[in-house]
Amino acid sequence: MTAILPMMTSPDSDRRNVRTLVVDDSVVVRTVIERILNADPGFTVLHKTNSAENALAYLADHVVDLILLDIELPGQSGLAALPQILQVNPDAKVVILSGKCEEGSSAAVEALALGASDILSKPGSGSFGEQFPQALIERLSRLFGDRPVTPPLARAVAPPVTSPAVAPLACIGIGASTGGIHALSQLFEGLAAPLGVPILLTQHLPASFTIYFAQQLSRMTSLRVKVAETGDLLMPDTVYVAPGDAHIQLRRSLHGRVVILLNPERTAAGNLPGVDPMFSSMAEIYGAGVAGIVLTGMGRDGTLGARDIVTAGGWIVAQDEASSVVWGMPGSVAGAGLTCAIMEPLAIMNFVARRGKVAA
Incomplete structure (x- = not known):
């Protein structure tokens, strides 16, 4: 029938x-x-x-x-x-x-x-x-859904924060959703040399994607890539990928080393994995040494955590609207006045490297 x-x-x-x-x-x-x-x-x-x-x-x-x-x-x-x-x-x-x-x-x-x-x-x-x-x-x-028939009014975006970084770069966090995998390929293409810090990555994907995504990511960069597990000791020049069924969060061990603690509880907004818990945990552990990067994606995930990073003295870079598949997540942090720069993914890592060295 x-x-x-x-x-x-x-x-x-x-x-x-x-x-x-x-x-x-x-x-x-x-x-x-x-x-x-x-x-x-x-x-x-x-x-x-x-x-x-x-x-x-x-x-x-x-x-x-x-x-x-x-x-x-x-x-x-x-x-x-x-x-x-x-x-x-x-x-x-x-x-x-x-x-x-x-x-x-x-x-x-x-x-x-x-x-x-x-x-x-x-x-x-x-x-x-x-x-x-x-x-x-x-x-x-x-x-x-955000593409109106008539030309839109200018989107309210707060001017990027122009103050210099206040601490040496210690850790990078990256959040992305729709269109993020392509943006990540451009982001890592723009990484001229290893930065000597761990990189935490939350890409909104189902758990079934995780292994293939990590494999694809390892072909985009010379950095070591691994799916994050509870107890992982954070190492420089390693990309830790959030599994599809848990957030990446951090804690300090008895010896003062930073290790990963996976959290399987959904955020209030329903995200799993979520950028907000990862960013907030990074801010708590590394303070002003955190650089957060928010790439293309629907919704507002990352804005609350980005505010925690900025409050702790860290800084946020957002992908620009023109290169984003959906300017939801990066547009949200930009509209909240939390960014120090808004640019295309290919330029972001060079900016992070330069700004991180200024503080060092």
């Missing part, structure tokens, strides 16, 4: 009409996705095609806001074509919609590292029920 697709209404009537390209080798899937998106006032499918080559040809002459891309395509795979697609239409958000790129798989993490904004598992062509259309619209709406 064929499922009836319900009419969708957007919760945000001001959201602009998102111009969409659907790339899938199944005519059934392309038709169903078109019906789902065109039933919502926030989306319009401009074009559908069955191959990456046809998609690239279309994008050479047309601009879209969203590309729903399958992985398994005739000819060039969606994963292989992803860098070219983003090069041709760099402002578009690419969402991988595939039954062969499940959340937690190595292909999913690779797609996110290459610049995909999100990953969605696609049901089989005969199993589109009532839940999938609603889930698809809600997931995509979160990517475009």
Whole structure:
């Protein structure tokens, strides 16, 4: 029996009409996705095609806001074509919609590292029920919910704090969510030389992603990368990745060494892992020696912890809006007046190195 697709209404009537390209080798899937998106006032499918080559040809002459891309395509795979697609239409958000790129798989993490904004598992062509259309619209709406039809008023962003660092750099904390894996690849690309301090990293990902994410991250940097475990002794030039089911927090051992203590309790906002508990714990242990970096992501996770870092004498750098997939998390700390700089990821580590040396 064929499922009836319900009419969708957007919760945000001001959201602009998102111009969409659907790339899938199944005519059934392309038709169903078109019906789902065109039933919502926030989306319009401009074009559908069955191959990456046809998609690239279309994008050479047309601009879209969203590309729903399958992985398994005739000819060039969606994963292989992803860098070219983003090069041709760099402002578009690419969402991988595939039954062969499940959340937690190595292909999913690779797609996110290459610049995909999100990953969605696609049901089989005969199993589109009532839940999938609603889930698809809600997931995509979160990517475009802050994009109004009319040009926005200037966003209120407090001027960056320009005072110099007051203590030598002792530890770096990084928080990221949607679009974060691609931003992290640029961040570590900008690291010219090891900084001699431990790096704590919280990327919002399910627990099933953790191992593949750490493996992908180790290919982005010469630094040692490991998934954080309770009892880990913090070592310089090592990246400690929060597992998907716990926050990274810190404590001092009886001998005064700093070790990791994982906390599996969700934050009040529901985040797990969360940037706020990691930042707050870093501030408590390292005080003015902390540098926090907030990258692209939805929501406000990191703002409360960033305030603790600044109160302790540390400092915060945020990713700029232009390079962010979603300027929620970095925009929140910027709007709260907690940043000493706002810049693209490629420039952040050089800034951190220079500012850290000034204090030393």
